Amino acid sequence: MKRYIYFLLTFLFLMFWSSCRKDFEFSPSTGNLEFSKDTVYLDTTFTNIGSSTYTLKVYNRSNTDINIPSVQLGEGNSSNYRLNIDGMAGKVFSNVQIQAKDSIYIFVESTININDFANDGTFLYTDQIQFDAGTNQQNVELVTLVQDAVFIYPNRDYDTKIIETLSLNIGGEEYETDIQGRTLQPNELHFTNEKPYVIYGYAAVPNGYTLTIDAGARIHFHESSGLLVSEGASLHVNGEFSADQDLLENEVIFEGDRLEPDFADIPGQWGSIWLFEGSTNNIINYATIKNGSIGILCDGGAEASEDALKMTNSQIYNNTGFGILGRNTSITAENVVLNNAGQSSFAGTFGGRYNFTHCTIANYWNNARQFPALLLNNYIVDADENIVVTDLTEANFNNCIIYGNDNPELLFDEVEEETVNFNFKFTNCLIRFQDYTNYYSGPNYDFEDTTHYHGNIFNQTPDFFNTEENKLIIGENSAAINQGLPGFASQVPTDILNVNRTTTPDLGAYQHITFPEEEN
Numbered sequence: 001m002k003r004y005i006y007f008l009l010t011f012l013f014l015m016f017w018s019s020c021r022k023d024f025e026f027s028p029s030t031g032n033l034e035f036s037k038d039t040v041y042l043d044t045t046f047t048n049i050g051s052s053t054y055t056l057k058v059y060n061r062s063n064t065d066i067n068i069p070s071v072q073l074g075e076g077n078s079s080n081y082r083l084n085i086d087g088m089a090g091k092v093f094s095n096v097q098i099q100a101k102d103s104i105y106i107f108v109e110s111t112i113n114i115n116d117f118a119n120d121g122t123f124l125y126t127d128q129i130q131f132d133a134g135t136n137q138q139n140v141e142l143v144t145l146v147q148d149a150v151f152i153y154p155n156r157d158y159d160t161k162i163i164e165t166l167s168l169n170i171g172g173e174e175y176e177t178d179i180q181g182r183t184l185q186p187n188e189l190h191f192t193n194e195k196p197y198v199i200y201g202y203a204a205v206p207n208g209y210t211l212t213i214d215a216g217a218r219i220h221f222h223e224s225s226g227l228l229v230s231e232g233a234s235l236h237v238n239g240e241f242s243a244d245q246d247l248l249e250n251e252v253i254f255e256g257d258r259l260e261p262d263f264a265d266i267p268g269q270w271g272s273i274w275l276f277e278g279s280t281n282n283i284i285n286y287a288t289i290k291n292g293s294i295g296i297l298c299d300g301g302a303e304a305s306e307d308a309l310k311m312t313n314s315q316i317y318n319n320t321g322f323g324i325l326g327r328n329t330s331i332t333a334e335n336v337v338l339n340n341a342g343q344s345s346f347a348g349t350f351g352g353r354y355n356f357t358h359c360t361i362a363n364y365w366n367n368a369r370q371f372p373a374l375l376l377n378n379y380i381v382d383a384d385e386n387i388v389v390t391d392l393t394e395a396n397f398n399n400c401i402i403y404g405n406d407n408p409e410l411l412f413d414e415v416e417e418e419t420v421n422f423n424f425k426f427t428n429c430l431i432r433f434q435d436y437t438n439y440y441s442g443p444n445y446d447f448e449d450t451t452h453y454h455g456n457i458f459n460q461t462p463d464f465f466n467t468e469e470n471k472l473i474i475g476e477n478s479a480a481i482n483q484g485l486p487g488f489a490s491q492v493p494t495d496i497l498n499v500n501r502t503t504t505p506d507l508g509a510y511q512h513i514t515f516p517e518e519e520n
Helices: 002-020 486-489
Strands: 041-044 053-059 066-073 080-083 088-090 092-100 102-110 122-131 138-147 150-152 163-169 172-185 197-199 202-205 212-213 216-222 226-229 234-238 252-256 272-275 284-285 287-290 294-299 311-318 322-341 348-355 359-361 374-377 380-381 387-389 392-398 401-404 410-413 425-427 464-466 471-474
Touching: 041 053, 053 092, 066 080, 080 092, 088 092, 092 102, 102 122, 102 138, 163 202, 216 226, 226 234, 287 294, 294 311, 348 380, 374 392
Parallel strands: 041 138, 150 197, 172 202, 197 216, 202 226, 212 234, 216 252, 226 272, 234 284, 252 287, 272 294, 284 311, 287 311, 294 322, 311 322, 322 348, 322 359, 348 374, 348 392, 359 401, 374 410, 392 425
Antiparallel strands: 053 102, 066 092, 066 122, 080 088, 080 102, 122 138, 163 172, 380 387, 464 471
């Protein structure tokens, strides 16, 4: 009973106190606000693409609750910036209150049309947030670098909100798909390095045409977007060696359309470069392909006299699915570096023909994954749940490194049939494969069988420089040093950094270096 009376009296006291409490009394601001930064830099954006949201914190360090008569953008309602204060969006605000020893957040965004300004391809757009006026006015500067680009996007019916989808020519017949995108026109089939390209949906190279991409070009894909090289079409990526390995000024770079540093290494920002079945003579040299779902999806062409894809001096990393996914296709790769894939860095599936020489196939994905760095199989499961088996005609890996942060990093997924070939060979490769539980058995894993294995090194360190940053050059402690066969090195006489390897070839895409000492 006494406890009940105590709680009742406490409740009545709180009710009485709250009813007598006066509302906060806010005094006018005196120009003594403090800010988390004096300039908000909104990272580079493309014209007409909204920026990320940036945060500014405003502090009232005084012992007095204050009222700021006005908070507004310097250009007012005509500004290309947008603000959000305490859940209210706008460009001009009145009577913004901050309690004593407290703070508020202001969120800043921008969308800018570079065509509204005279420019040479880039434009520095500035404004400021003005707090109060007159002698009490304080400013925080806003800065955005806007970059012009060539935009490729499907048509949209704004009444029905239906977006154009691709129609593909397959075997001489037109098939409608549900893939959003459009076919490139003949005058769009040459990508230069004058402006970046921003692609929405899938841009398709039409039958009988070649998309040519010049050295130094930059191709950016929006979410769920990519390139599709149709049957009878080709892709030629003509990158060149770059002296500056940070700028990669001559490489062709494929990545997402978010330019902010926070997105620099985020996987899954776009779809894939899809080399459709029947595409032919696809050539990629000195390219970086990063942050997609599947870097390259290459279909069909296993029986063709000419490889579906020849890839040289290139790197693919940070893809949520596969770096390269081949499906009954033919690929030749030299000086190719693959890393960080949510499934396999390279998967040769449903048979095919694959020849990799002086390549580094690694996978240091930082989350769980189902498959190893390198996967080979010879079948698919069709829509009716039937297993369809075909020949793995050849899969040759010469002077390569196959490694990662899982174990093992090599898997054969074979459906055995007497009339179906499953041919592969690893020659002078550094491979991570330790089967502690004796789970893997059968002739494919007989490492003494010279039909499939010759001169390989197992489970010794490749001594990569920095796997998290996809820097897979090898150092002085690498087991790969001077382990390559000269015959294969003569086929690929310089490494991916244009260093001669013919005398003492190391395994993988790089000749080793002495790592720079870390600064204290």
